[in-house]
Amino acid sequence: MTDSPEYTPPKVWTWNKGSGGRFANINRPIAGPTHDKELPIGRHPLQLYSLGTPNGVKVTIMLEELLALGHNGAEYDAWLIKIGDGDQFGSGFVSVNPNSKIPALMDRSGPKPIRVFESASILTYLAEKFGAFLPTEPATRAECFSWLFWQMGSAPYLGGGFGHFYAYAPTTIEYAIDRFAMEVKRQLDVLDRRLAESEYLAGDDYTIADMAVWPWYGGLVKGWLYEAGEFLQVQDYKNVVRWADAIGNRPAVQRGRMVNRVFGEPSTQLHERHDASDFDTKTQDKLNPAG
Secondary structure, X not given: OOOOOOOOXXXXXXXXXXXXXXXXXXXXXXXXXXXXXXXXXXXXXXXXXXXXXXXXXXXXXXXXXXXXXXXXXXXXXXXXXXXXXXXXXXXXHHHHOOOOOOOEEEEOOOOOOEEEXXXXXXXHHHHHHHOOOOOOOHHHHHHHHHHHHHHHHHHHHHHHHHHXXXXXXXXXXXXXXXXXXXXXXXXXXXXXXXXXXXXXXXXXXXXXXXXXXXXXXXXXXXXXXXXXXXXXXXXXXXXXXXXXXXXXXXXXXXXXXXXXXXXXXXXXXXXXXXXXXXXXXXXXXXXOOOX
């Protein structure tokens, strides 16, 4: 590894549009829309605007799991938000999520549409709306929320920290990679110790905590994130691997992972989802790697 030249921060930071590496065009130090663009609205009460990244996958897994339980009110339209093209900065998307991040949900089932943003907030909202995947017994419920928010606090180290500097940064910085690799391995150890004593994160039952953590840390040990499995020796975390395999084998999880996915094998992608039959009849307009 090589370090970048020694850097002395200026007295006043200024925005350098040329910095930021692979994702420079989606990062900026100001909020708000950059252009006018209304969001499409489908025929279902739940309208999801997302992309098949780990944060987006949390919600599509939840929706598919709810449908698998027979909650017909969880039928949804999933619209693709191409963050590389700046869709998240359109006026319609910003009105649903002022933070301009996926996923974002509009619930149009009531007299007044309700917006919900931030993945953990969406998972909690849906769990409470449908009475599923969120324990009611106080101690187990508290455990579920603790692991849900553990993920929200930990993911920046895995994604924005380790993932960015290991896989995407324009300069290889040994200190940054070492710092975040150490933290990610600590987090994997935290999970492994918990899963040595419990089948799922909140206890005996599968909950929204598992749905939140699995796309990130399950994806890491399955080799889907950053091609960093060997580097981090993820096979050593045997309880995490066991848990990741068990969740990954669930049909609803497999469907949810396909929705709004625009990378990988074409057979694993469903750019938009408007009906359950879309998984079986992936027409070219819904499955178009160039679209």
